[in-house]
Amino acid sequence: MENIIVRNDGAVSEITINRPQALNALNIAALTELRESFGNLPQETRVVILTGSGEKSFVAGADIREMKDLSAARARELARLGQTTFSEIERGRHVVIAAVNGYALGGGCELAMACDIRLASSNAKFGQLEVGLGIAPGFGGSQRLPRLVGKGYAKQMIFTGEMIDAAEALRIGLVNQVCEPAELMQASRALAGKIISKSFSAVLAAKEAIDNGLNMDDESAFRFEAEIFGMCFSEDDQREGMDAFLNKRQPGFK
Ligand code: DAK
Numbered sequence: 002m003e004n005i006i007v008r009n010d011g012a013v014s015e016i017t018i019n020r021p022q023a024l025n026a027l028n029i030a031a032l033t034e035l036r037e038s039f040g041n042l043p044q045e046t047r048v049v050i051l052t053g054s055g056e057k058s059f060v061a062g063a064d065i066r067e068m069k070d071l072s073a074a075r076a077r078e079l080a081r082l083g084q085t086t087f088s089e090i091e092r093g094r095h096v097v098i099a100a101v102n103g104y105a106l107g108g109g110c111e112l113a114m115a116c117d118i119r120l121a122s123s124n125a126k127f128g129q130l131e132v133g134l135g136i137a138p139g140f141g142g143s144q145r146l147p148r149l150v151g152k153g154y155a156k157q158m159i160f161t162g163e164m165i166d167a168a169e170a171l172r173i174g175l176v177n178q179v180c181e182p183a184e185l186m187q188a189s190r191a192l193a194g195k196i197i198s199k200s201f202s203a204v205l206a207a208k209e210a211i212d213n214g215l216n217m218d219d220e221s222a223f224r225f226e227a228e229i230f231g232m233c234f235s236e237d238d239q240r241e242g243m244d245a246f247l248n249k250r251q252p253g254f255k
Contacts, residue, residue: 121178126165
């Protein structure tokens with residue numbers, strides 16, 4: 002692949018968007034490869050750490066040079082490709098940690114928001130800059146940002162097109178943690194390590210309950226949670242986890 006680097010290490014895979022000449026902006030080729038790289042992860046991958054190459058940028062948005070001359074039909078195609086790729090990342094059977102190592106702008110901010118958890122380096126900058134280019138967010142930003150930070154702040158970010166820094170992103174709940182740039186990958190790997198030490202079937206069940214439940218009314222969401230909870234009892238990990246606790250030993254999950 003030309004624009005994406007994949008490194009697999011047991012249950013953890015690292016996917017790096019690698020277009021440093023354009024601050025890792027996503028063109029159609031990079032988006033297509035990104036989709037393929039998630040689709041082709043090895044069976045044993047449980048957690049994916051997604052980052053950008055270099056120390057300056059995670060993803061500086063969709064590739065403006067490529068987008069500029071798109072016809073309306075190609076723009077719709079691009080939007081569908083971006084939306085499908087991001088939805089597959091969000092709904093896939095992996096936990097995805099965005100290690101935001103610099104600019105996360107436009108489509109880059111939207112990509113980070115499609116991940117399950119976001120860690121940021123202290124030099125990271127976030128923004129939905131689209132209105133300055135004469136467009137509205139097209140890769141899910143108008144939907145995911147208000148769900149993460151609330152409608153008021155999301156509207157402020159989208160309507161002004163201003164960037165916010167990592168400290169502000171932490172304050173409003175857009176990121177989970179801020180680290181020194183040199184420690185970002187180490188912190189992401191440590192978090193991945195904690196997740197893979199637990200029952201993965203239970204982690205995925207919880208992911209499904211959280212993601213689907215957020216789009217339901219309370220009554221339906223609680224019923225859905227009960228369904229998911231019940232399904233855990235048909236997994237070996239439930240018996241193993243509880244037996245290990247009662248016998249004062251460490252669980253050996255599947
Ligand atoms: N696209 C293409 N090239 C980019 C780029 C981008 N988004 N961002 C940076 N680059 C390129 C620059 O053109 C420059 O290339 P050369 O001139 O060296 O050839 C190189 O990366 C280095 O950038 P700068 O020289 O500008 O670096 P600075 O440190 O001075 O500034 C910056 C860094 C991140 C502040 C600046 O590059 C910048 O403002 N970049 C643009 C950020 C931006 O506006 N991003 C949001 C893009 S809008 C949709 C589909 C998708 C979307 C919406 C709708 N539909 C189809 C419905 C998504 C939209 C977006 O993501």
